[in-house]
Amino acid sequence: MYKSATYDEPLLNELVISKKEKKNLYTKLPDSLQRKKNIDIPDLDETQIVRHFHRLSQMNYGIDSGIYPLGSCTMKYNPKICEEIASWERFTGTHPCQDISTIQGNLQIMFELERMLCEITGMDYFSLQPAAGAHGEFLGMMLTRAYHEDRNEGFRDEVILPDTSHGTNPASVTVAGYKLIEIPSNKDGTVDLDVLKNTLSEKTACFMLTNPNTLGIFESDILKISKMVHDAGALLYYDGANINAIMGKARPGDMGFDIVHLNLHKTFATPHGGGGPGGGPVGVKIKLEKFLPIPRIGKTKEGKYIFDYDAPESIGKIRAYYGNFSVLLKAYIYILMMGGNGLREASEIAVLNSNYMKKKILDSNLYEMPFKELRKHEFVLSCEKLKQEKGIRAMDIAKRLLDYGFHPPTIYFPLIVKEALMIEPPETESKEDLDRYVDALIKIAKENPEIVKASPNNTSVKRVDEVNASKNLVLTWKKV
Amino acid sequence: MNFIPNSSVKPLMLKTLRLDKIEDLFLDIPQKIKIKNLNLSDGLSQQDTEKKLRKIAAKNKSYNDFLSFLGGGIKPHYIPAVVKSITSRSEFYTAYTPYQSEASQGFLQAMFEYQSMIAEITGMDVANCSLYDGITSLSEAALMCTRITKKKTFIIPCNISWEKKVVLTNYAKGPGIKIKEISYNDKTGKIDIDDLNKKIDDDTAGVYLENPNFFGIFEDDINKINKIVKDAGSIFVVGIDPVSLGITKSPGEYGADIVIGEGRALGNQMNFGGSSLGIFACKNEFLRQMPGRIIGITTDSDGKRAFCMTLQTREQHIRRAKATSNICTNEGLCALAAVVYISWLGSEGFFNLSKTNFENGQKLAKLIDSLSGFKLRFNGTHFNEFVVEGSIDPKKLNKRLLQKEIQGGISLDDFYPELKNCMLIGTSEIHSDEDFERFASTLKEVSNV
Numbered sequence: 001m002y003k004s005a006t007y008d009e010p011l012l013n014e015l016v017i018s019k020k021e022k023k024n025l026y027t028k029l030p031d032s033l034q035r036k037k038n039i040d041i042p043d044l045d046e047t048q049i050v051r052h053f054h055r056l057s058q059m060n061y062g063i064d065s066g067i068y069p070l071g072s073c074t075m076k077y078n079p080k081i082c083e084e085i086a087s088w089e090r091f092t093g094t095h096p097c098q099d100i101s102t103i104q105g106n107l108q109i110m111f112e113l114e115r116m117l118c119e120i121t122g123m124d125y126f127s128l129q130p131a132a133g134a135h136g137e138f139l140g141m142m143l144t145r146a147y148h149e150d151r152n153e154g155f156r157d158e159v160i161l162p163d164t165s166h167g168t169n170p171a172s173v174t175v176a177g178y179k180l181i182e183i184p185s186n187k188d189g190t191v192d193l194d195v196l197k198n199t200l201s202e203k204t205a206c207f208m209l210t211n212p213n214t215l216g217i218f219e220s221d222i223l224k225i226s227k228m229v230h231d232a233g234a235l236l237y238y239d240g241a242n243i244n245a246i247m248g249k250a251r252p253g254d255m256g257f258d259i260v261h262l263n264l265h266k267t268f269a270t271p272h273g274g275g276g277p278g279g280g281p282v283g284v285k286i287k288l289e290k291f292l293p294i295p296r297i298g299k300t301k302e303g304k305y306i307f308d309y310d311a312p313e314s315i316g317k318i319r320a321y322y323g324n325f326s327v328l329l330k331a332y333i334y335i336l337m338m339g340g341n342g343l344r345e346a347s348e349i350a351v352l353n354s355n356y357m358k359k360k361i362l363d364s365n366l367y368e369m370p371f372k373e374l375r376k377h378e379f380v381l382s383c384e385k386l387k388q389e390k391g392i393r394a395m396d397i398a399k400r401l402l403d404y405g406f407h408p409p410t411i412y413f414p415l416i417v418k419e420a421l422m423i424e425p426p427e428t429e430s431k432e433d434l435d436r437y438v439d440a441l442i443k444i445a446k447e448n449p450e451i452v453k454a455s456p457n458n459t460s461v462k463r464v465d466e467v468n469a470s471k472n473l474v475l476t477w478k479k480v
Numbered sequence: 481m482n483f484i485p486n487s488s489v490k491p492l493m494l495k496t497l498r499l500d501k502i503e504d505l506f507l508d509i510p511q512k513i514k515i516k517n518l519n520l521s522d523g524l525s526q527q528d529t530e531k532k533l534r535k536i537a538a539k540n541k542s543y544n545d546f547l548s549f550l551g552g553g554i555k556p557h558y559i560p561a562v563v564k565s566i567t568s569r570s571e572f573y574t575a576y577t578p579y580q581s582e583a584s585q586g587f588l589q590a591m592f593e594y595q596s597m598i599a600e601i602t603g604m605d606v607a608n609c610s611l612y613d614g615i616t617s618l619s620e621a622a623l624m625c626t627r628i629t630k631k632k633t634f635i636i637p638c639n640i641s642w643e644k645k646v647v648l649t650n651y652a653k654g655p656g657i658k659i660k661e662i663s664y665n666d667k668t669g670k671i672d673i674d675d676l677n678k679k680i681d682d683d684t685a686g687v688y689l690e691n692p693n694f695f696g697i698f699e700d701d702i703n704k705i706n707k708i709v710k711d712a713g714s715i716f717v718v719g720i721d722p723v724s725l726g727i728t729k730s731p732g733e734y735g736a737d738i739v740i741g742e743g744r745a746l747g748n749q750m751n752f753g754g755s756s757l758g759i760f761a762c763k764n765e766f767l768r769q770m771p772g773r774i775i776g777i778t779t780d781s782d783g784k785r786a787f788c789m790t791l792q793t794r795e796q797h798i799r800r801a802k803a804t805s806n807i808c809t810n811e812g813l814c815a816l817a818a819v820v821y822i823s824w825l826g827s828e829g830f831f832n833l834s835k836t837n838f839e840n841g842q843k844l845a846k847l848i849d850s851l852s853g854f855k856l857r858f859n860g861t862h863f864n865e866f867v868v869e870g871s872i873d874p875k876k877l878n879k880r881l882l883q884k885e886i887q888g889g890i891s892l893d894d895f896y897p898e899l900k901n902c903m904l905i906g907t908s909e910i911h912s913d914e915d916f917e918r919f920a921s922t923l924k925e926v927s928n929v
Contacts, residue, residue, distance in 0.1 A: 004583065012593050023828055027727045029728060032701070033698055035729050039600060039827045041825075041830060054566070056587070057566070057586050058571065059585040062572065062573070062574035085529075085530065085533050092751050093749065094541070094543075095550045095887075096750070096753030099882050104540070116520060131616075135616075138806060142650055142653075168796050170796075170801035171799075171801060171803045173801065175651075175805065176654045217508075223510060247518070254515070272575065272577075272809070273812050274575045275773065275811075277809075315650060317643055320553075321753025325752035325755075326751045327754070328754075337524055337526065338483075340522070344518065345484055349490070352502060355497055359496060376508075402580065427483070427484045427486070430485040430486060431492070460582070460586075462582070464786045464787075465778045465779055466792075474776055474778075475599075476592075476596040476599045477592070478600075
């Protein structure tokens, strides 16, 4: 099991350095702009730098360190071959404004990736521009507005979403200037059709939904939902964060979704990079095509790939150039290697893993799981019983898991589950690892609560005081 | 395919679940929408995948395959091997957002160091640990200005890239921000200060100045501009190319409240324009309105120094609809590349890099200006990009250059009709004197055809 290294690693500016003489900074710049003060960055030797960051890396847990079952984040193994190919200079060394004849390879990849994503989701067209899932949601809201304005229904200014939605959903809605209406889930943890019906109106622009939802429950009423939303004249938006559950089994396009975003860094195995870069392509049905960002990628009869800027009704752009190309490339390679059957197998085993783990944990009677039993790729436990009986909270269990050498699940989300542990064991995890994880959860629940509350002890630092960090702000090394 | 270990123990796991077949796990999906398979090719082996990708890659040219003078805010820079060596450590690149600080001290400390360095070079008090790119950073800055001032107009120079304008317009729609443009001086290429004076008013939330600007020109009337912005009670947003900050004053020294920029040049590859690195830094007083992730120092239960995400109540995973931004996934690994790169440069290397870029810009501009049929379009001092006016359509010129294995600059008249026959040329420390000579002599040759 993973065991973190522990170093008292100084900050870069605290490393011992040989003092260099201050440079004369004079250049031929206008005096008002001429820098007078040397930049205060340490002058270090390469060895010092490498050892510094090497040590830091040894105090960091990644997927290669072990299971990383963060719910709704789909932390699957990132194939090395994707990294290798994406580092070839013929890809990394291309400038976005090069003559079209010198970037045919890049365009081919983007063109083909768009088609692949259409097939996987059942959508008609894709834009690869968004840099992340939330960025895709923002684009989705822009497209929604363009669509309604085009139909002279710009008065539709409300977006509805369920209370189980990801935090980015409501944030994207408000950033895009829509009024947010959050509706409560029903006793099954799914969309309450009566509440939805009463909330939909001529003011509704869009209903945003994750399916399976963040509890890991498939919204079986999706066709009814889709009909209700469309009858009200609104659009249906698919948050694709959880699509790892249904590839090759069902497609959002066939469910009636009008706009879909995918997270390439989740479902399509591109690395999360410690926070990013990601990729959040957006797919649409044909009625929304004309609003997609420019440029679109086209192919001539002669087989030449081109950029098409001729889209007068396009919403324009949401970032520079064409998207996080390096991420698109890795996703393309991943899909090529998996093929259609491989992707279906991935979803099937992801769902199997999740239900297997869920069953073994629930059989212990130590944790509870509110709402429906059958889950897809993730499930959400409640530690409320442990809290009542032993005073152990979800946070304590998460920290104690670190002592067992495992990355904890997502905690305290979704908000409708008390003391939530949201667990997503992707298809790249072995049964042995799942068993070990379950054993750890069971052991922790039985442990002396004082030990659990005092954890972690095997990490490079003990429990971190986050409250102090926001009370006494130290955000740069100048303040240390 | 061997990324799915449990394929082989399926029956055993199903037995635990008391199920017969995998399909039993999908009974909650309505039959009507179920599909049997995806219409995609069969999976390829790793070896075949690599072979296929080699063929595709061969259809590209990298900046090392020919001589390129493209700019527009993105250029090749030399990246020392140490950057890839560190960013390829999978403890870093296969991790995610450091929600669990005790298991993420390494990345958290590196991001804290990134923030410290960005704050230092920009002259700001604080920096976040990345937004998507320079353009979305500008958009987020405009939104932040209106949140702070409760005013609704944002002023930009008309000579910023067309992409910036389009993206900003989209972000401005939500809060209903009005974008006003100020013109540039036809001779110097700098912004028209009189026009700024005319357009700024009580409703101006913020003013954006790019330095160096899209034409490569340094805005040196910064004290005057800063005074105009501050007198109007507006927020001063400055956009930078970080490479220039080794020789220029930091924007903080001339009054900037928020500094944004594209940080790709700091140790990141061009990658066809993505990934990128949105730099975002500001003064302390505006910290709580800042978008994005921020890392702080605290202690652990033993009193030992520790790092964690802080001020999370600004972020969507806590604040949902009331967050300062919807950003979640950012460009963390690109920020890591930046901090490794800047440490490799050190203070001295940073200055030298900046100076070389400035001098190369001057050298190449002078050389081209001396060719008959070409002249520098503006007389303001420029950094490593500049606008050249020729006597024929740059698109035509570029086609001819390409036959000689040279990629010329960006043609400007699509975006600025008044800049007919003008080309934006970019250089950096990667070009040698011979490269310049070759470019100049080829320019001369192909323009005389």
